[in-house]
Amino acid sequence: MKAGIVGLGKMGKNLALNMMDNGHDVVAYNRTPKKVKNIEEKGAEGAYSLEGLVEKLSPPRVIWVMVPAGDPVHDIITRLSSLLKTGDVIVDGGNSHFKKTLERDQMLGDKGIELVDAGTSGGVTGARHGACMMVGASEDIYEYLEPLIDDITVEDGCIHTGTTGSGHFVKMVHNGIEYGMLEAIGEGFEVLEASDFDLNFEDIARVWNNGSVIESWLIELTKNVFEDRGNLEDIKPVIDSSGEGKWTVEEAIDLGLSVPVLAEALMVRYSTQQDENFGAKLIAALRNQFGGHDVENK
Numbered sequence: 001m002k003a004g005i006v007g008l009g010k011m012g013k014n015l016a017l018n019m020m021d022n023g024h025d026v027v028a029y030n031r032t033p034k035k036v037k038n039i040e041e042k043g044a045e046g047a048y049s050l051e052g053l054v055e056k057l058s059p060p061r062v063i064w065v066m067v068p069a070g071d072p073v074h075d076i077i078t079r080l081s082s083l084l085k086t087g088d089v090i091v092d093g094g095n096s097h098f099k100k101t102l103e104r105d106q107m108l109g110d111k112g113i114e115l116v117d118a119g120t121s122g123g124v125t126g127a128r129h130g131a132c133m134m135v136g137a138s139e140d141i142y143e144y145l146e147p148l149i150d151d152i153t154v155e156d157g158c159i160h161t162g163t164t165g166s167g168h169f170v171k172m173v174h175n176g177i178e179y180g181m182l183e184a185i186g187e188g189f190e191v192l193e194a195s196d197f198d199l200n201f202e203d204i205a206r207v208w209n210n211g212s213v214i215e216s217w218l219i220e221l222t223k224n225v226f227e228d229r230g231n232l233e234d235i236k237p238v239i240d241s242s243g244e245g246k247w248t249v250e251e252a253i254d255l256g257l258s259v260p261v262l263a264e265a266l267m268v269r270y271s272t273q274q275d276e277n278f279g280a281k282l283i284a285a286l287r288n289q290f291g292g293h294d295v296e297n298k
């Protein structure tokens with residue numbers, strides 16, 4: 001298959017290489033020409049404008065968009081909507097909010113353009129050597145894309161989740177779970193670190209990843225982190241988040257569900273963003289008021 005790729009960041013570039021490794025032809029566009037040049041050297045056909053990318057593909061065109069969720073993806077899809085024709089397919093491989101995907105699907109559907117949401121997991125390594133994908137699409141469009149999707153995902157690492165929007169919905173919940181699992185690992189190692197035993201975290205993570213109940217890719221990565229970064233002295237304890245954990249919790253609230261672990265994991269991330277935790281200061285002062293407990297002064 002010949003596919004267009006928009007966005008040659010870490011994920012897009014590696015997905016393009018993955019497609020080419022598997023015998024697919026790639027036309028690649030990025031707003032930074034240098035990135036286009038780089039991928040041309042690796043065998044892709046370069047496009048230096050969105051218009052140019054569309055021209056180099058023949059109908060029904062498949063354009064895989066790998067740009068950050070939010071305004072960038074919205075901008076690209078809006079621009080593509082006026083360049084593409086009935087029957088063409090846009091795949092949004094980023095972490096878009098599923099409700100935005102449903103809105104965009106409606107907008108594109110009015111023009112006969114198909115939108116596919118391919119929630120993609122496995123990070124950069126996955127994009128390069130075989131990702132895990134959760135794909136929302138109509139039956140016939142999924143069938144059309146299946147040979148390509150099968151090639152760029154790991155074995156049994158792809159699911160057609162249902163109609164457009166469901167891929168991003170399932171990926172959102174996946175990331176909500178990811179927040180909870182990360183938080184559990186972080187807290188566990190915090191307890192280990194605080195103990196009086198002289199523990200080797202790298203060895204513990206390595207052994208936990210060999211037959212234990214919590215054996216997993218995240219534990220393998222935990223081992224790698226300690227291997228690469230020792231006791232994390234060079235890292236600031238600040239955790240960013242790009243939205244999926246928040247959306248999962250919001251969705252759960254809208255559905256009337258209690259998801260305390262996912263919510264707490266999100267709140268912990270937010271709390272790390274606060275240099276000056278006013279609430280904590282107030283609680284310390286209140287403990288002093290009612291119990292006479294010491295307040296630590298700056």
Ligand SMILES: O=C(O)[C@H](O)[C@@H](O)[C@H](O)[C@H](O)COP(=O)(O)O
Nearest residue numbers: 120121122123175241242243244
């Ligand atoms: O499944 C994955 O490969 C990851 O989830 C990936 O999609 C990305 O690393 C997250 O978007 C990070 O999400 P936060 O920025 O919200 O932690």
